[in-house]
Structures are given as C-alpha cells and as structure tokens.
Amino acid sequence: MPAIITDSSSKKRKSGKNASAPSSKRRAVAEDKFAETLATVQELENQIAESRKHYNNIATLISMLNVEKSAEKPELAVAVSLCRVFSRLIAGGNLTESSRAAENEKIVAAWLKERCMDYQNALVAIMRQADVSSQACITALTLSMRLLKERIAHIPGSENNAWSTGFFKDIFTAVIEARAGQDLQSEFLTKFVKEFEDVRYYTFTQMADYATTKRSPETLETLITILQTCDVVPGPEYKFENFYAKRDTKNKRMVSVNSHKKQAQEAWLAILRNNLSQSQRKNLLRMMVHNIEPWFSRPELLMDFLTDSYNAGGATSLLALSGLFYLMQEKNLDYPQFFTKLYSLLDAELLHSKHRSRFFRLLNTFLSSTHLPATLVASFIKRLARLALNAPPSAIVVIVPFMYNFFKSHPTTSFMLHRSIRDKDLLAEVEREGMDDPFDPTESDPNLTNAIESSLWEIETLQSHFHPNVAAIARIISEQFTKQAYSLEDFLDHTYQGMVEAELGVEERNLKKIPVVEYQIPKRIFTDRLLEEDGGVDSGAGCFMRGLWEF
Secondary structure, three states: OHHHHHHHHHHHHHHHHHHOOOHHHHHHHHHHHHHHHHHHHHHHHHHHHHOHHHOHHHHHHHHHOOOOOOOOOOOHHHHHHHHHHHHHHHHOOOOOOOOOOOHHHHHHHHHHHHHHHHHHHHHHHHHHHOOOOOOHHHHHHHHHHHHHHHHHHHOOOOHHHHHHHOHHHHHHHHHHHOOOHHHHHHHHHHHHHOOOHHHHHHHHHHHHHHOOOOOOHHHHHHHHHHHHHOOOOOOOOOOOOOOOOOOOOOOHHHHOHHHHHHHHHHHHHHHHOOOOOHHHHHHHHHOHHHHHHHHOOOHHHHHHHHHHHHOOOHHHHHHHHHHHHHHHHHOOOOOOOHHHHHHHOOOOOHHHOOOHHHHHHHHHHHOOOOOOOHHHHHHHHHHHHHHHOOOOHHHHHHHHHHHHHHHHHOHHHHHHOOOOOOOHHHHHHHHHHOOOOOOOOOOOOHHHOOHHHOOOHHHHHHOOOOOHHHHHHHHHHOOOOOOOOOOHHHOOOOOHHHHHHHHHHHHHOOOOOOOOOOOOOOOOOOOOOOOHHHOOOOOOHHHHHHOOOOO
16 A cells, blocks of 8 residues: 555656646747747637628637636737728728618628627727736727727717717726726826816716716725826917817817816716715815816805805815905805804814914915904904913914914904003902903804903913024014014924924024033933832832823
8 A cells, every 4th residue: 555655656747747747838828829829819800800700700809808707817919900990990890880771781780890899899898907016908998999989980970879878888897996096097197088078078087987886985086186287278369179089060069168178077976966075075175275166157156065164174175265264255155153263273272283374275265355454353363372371382482473463464463462550459369369362262253252342361371482493573562663564484393303303403593691401311211210220219209200191
C-alpha cells in the first residue's frame, strides 16, 4: 500500500511539472490564439460586406462577443468589428423598412434591427459590468456613441427617439451605474458632455428624468459631479456650433440658450428634491450662488430648498445664507423672519465653526444698511459681545473690529459705550449692590432684547484677556473713534496656527524682558501621591484636580 501511494504522488508531481510552461511560452500561445480569433472575425466581417447571404455571420459574431456568459471580459475585437458592420448597414439603409419594399425585404430589415438591438444591449452590459482594471467599458462607450451617431445621421426621424427614449438613455444609465464608474464617467464627461452641445443638452434631460426616482447618496454624488463639471453657463449671445450628431434644422431647442438652461434647471431641481445626505446638502449650498443659480431662469424655484436649509440650524443654516440673500436681493423674495433667524444663529458654536469667516462676511453685508433700526443692530452687537467672553482668541479679534464698524455706521448705538448714571442716589446704590444688565439673552426677537439700554461691559472685561493681542485690540473701543472703518479681511482669517506661529517668531524681536519658564519638569501630574523624588507629599490635590475634568 505505501508503494502505491508513493508512485501516485510521483506521477502527479511529474505531470504537474510538465503541465507548467514558461511564461514566454504561455504568452506566445495567447498571442497565437488572439491572432486566430482576429483572423476569424475579419473573415466573417468581409463576408457580410460582400453578400447579404452571409448576414447570419452577424449572429455568429454576437455569440463570439461572449457577453451572455460574462460581460466582465468581452472580446473587444469582436465588438469593434460589429460596430463597423452595423455602421455600414445603417449607412446603406438596410435597417430602414420601406412601405413599398417586398415582404422578404421587410423581414430582413426587422431581423437586422433585432440583431442591432442585441448588439446595443451587449455594449450596455459591458459598460455596466466590465472589470475595473480593464478598458472594456471605455471601448464600449466609444462604440455606443459611434453607433448612436450613425443612427441619427442615416435613419430618418430617429433623432428625438435615439436621444430621449432610445439608445442614449441606456448609455447614460449605464455610465451612472457602471461598476468601473469613475473612469467611465470621466471619459464620458471629457470626450462627450463637455465637448458637444447636443450631448450636454440630452444629458441634462436624462438626468432630470433619472433623478425623479429616489436614488442612493452615492448615485446622487455622481450626478452632482457631472452637473458641477458643466460650469460654463451660456450667455445671451452664445452660439451653439459644436454638435456630435447631425442636427435637425427644424429643432430650434438645440440653439436656444433658454432651452439649455431650462434642462439644466430641471436636472438640478430633481437632485435637490431627492434623497440628499447632510454632507451633500452642505456641498450644494456652498456652490449655490456660483454653480447652481446661474443655470436657473427662475431662481425662485430654489426658495423651498434654501428656506428648509436655513431653518435646519447649525452649519447648514450658515451655508444657506448666501443663496437666500441672493434671492432676497435679486428676486425680491419675502422672508419676514430673516433677521430673527439670523440672530438665532449667533451662538457659541458659530465662533468655533470653520464657516465663521463666511458668516461674518455675510453678516457685514446684511447689517450694512443705515436704515435698519438701532434696536436691531444693538442686539447683534450685544450678542456678539456676550459670546466673546467664551470665544477663542481668533474669533475675538474679528468681533471687536466688527463692532467698531457698526458703531461708525450706526451712531445711535454708541449710547452703549457712553452710558452714565446721573442720579446720585441710584449711583450710590449701584456701587453698593451692583446693577442688573437690562439685556435679555433669552429673547429670540432682536427688537425686544433691550440691548440698546445695556452697555458693553464685556469688552472692558476682554481688555484684561490673557492673550496680549486680544487685550490690545479690545482697547480700541475705549479710545477715540478716529479711524473710519476697519477692513474685516485683515482679521477674518486669523487662526490658532497663525497666532502660535506669530508667538514662535518672537525670538526675532528684541525682548525687553526675558519670559520666565518652568525648568523643573515633574514626572507626574494629577496623581494621588507624588513620587519620593518629587517631594513625596500626599496632599490629595490629585483627586481634586481630576474631578474638574473628564479624561
């Protein structure tokens, strides 16, 4: 028995060794097989071109395309050959049924149409399922667009059907849902959508129809990317000249600016009404003014999306401000509670938000009108002053110049700086017992907060801030207002990193006094018992200190 096992294993090893061939030999075998396939395909194609009796070769080529088994790795040489075959047949009118043709001619034309449909479905399947690492999907896209071009050019009356409800609809859906989506979509955008007016027009049309159905956030991200790439909005004098397929001169929509903008408008609206994630909503709000609104001939259609975003609160509200203000300023949108909502956005989170600079730029625009009530402006000034008590230094250096500009543009609010008590008895009582601030921080209506009756004691507190830059800039409120206004752009981009770098560069200056530093570094902090080498004192301070923080 052992001998039998040994002989068997020996034979297996020998056969395995013989089966394995060098890589160069395997490569030569593969090249020979490819050359043989290419020769067979070329022979079948030549026979089809020679005589109609060889039309059955079309079915043979479609079966050789190897899509029914798996569209991941198709025979691309066969796909290219079939594209040439059908292009010649379409150009020759063989797929067109004439009413005067004989019955057998109609049967042949119907059969060719069916085979052409099989080929189109195969190309769509390749685009959807082709392996990510291969170029099969891009080749299938090129062949599909070539076939579409031939159909529109040589089949009468097929332009609208081919673009709107026919082959192009399948191409667009395949590009969006492709397995190798990023490469295929990039090719589609670069070679077709951005290059040709008609492809871009019908891409907008298909997108508007496609996005009416609820889609996943990943699919919506693809649609947003395509629309965002089409960022050149045609002006009133724009001339449409670059078309991919032959254009019907009776179709005036292809050369109409309003028609193109309308299709893009419908596409954007379908996406805005779809299943957007929070990050996608914020991204759309960022590009609203520059990328989305220029496509809208009726920007008021954005009102629902912007007001919903504005009412959402947080960073979403901040990002919706610019788009909403555009509608109010340019399209006379009525938003009665705009300043009340704007006032509610002033909270502690705002001053720590990465959108802080964007908000202050907009706030400066919103409150720039000299016709605003002094009570309203005073509420914003007081709210900012109160928030500055707990704000980071990079935010405080923005708030103080911001308030300085408000006092210059709204002089009636300067009573908050120079309020004195003339009643001696009341003054004595205030000095003895203190005084309540008449400002109501819980009031949501900025016209009812009594901020105009208050004072900016918060700014005087900031003049003793630990950061020297903050303390210095807070003192401008106590000095004479000789400067016309501060440029906010000089303060908006201050960050912790910038302040740290400024302090680290302090060695370049001549210091009058050397700063004192700790030169004995303890080995432990916040512990119950210090080590003997650190003094060995058990004061219990560690337990108390750890109770102040949550580690």
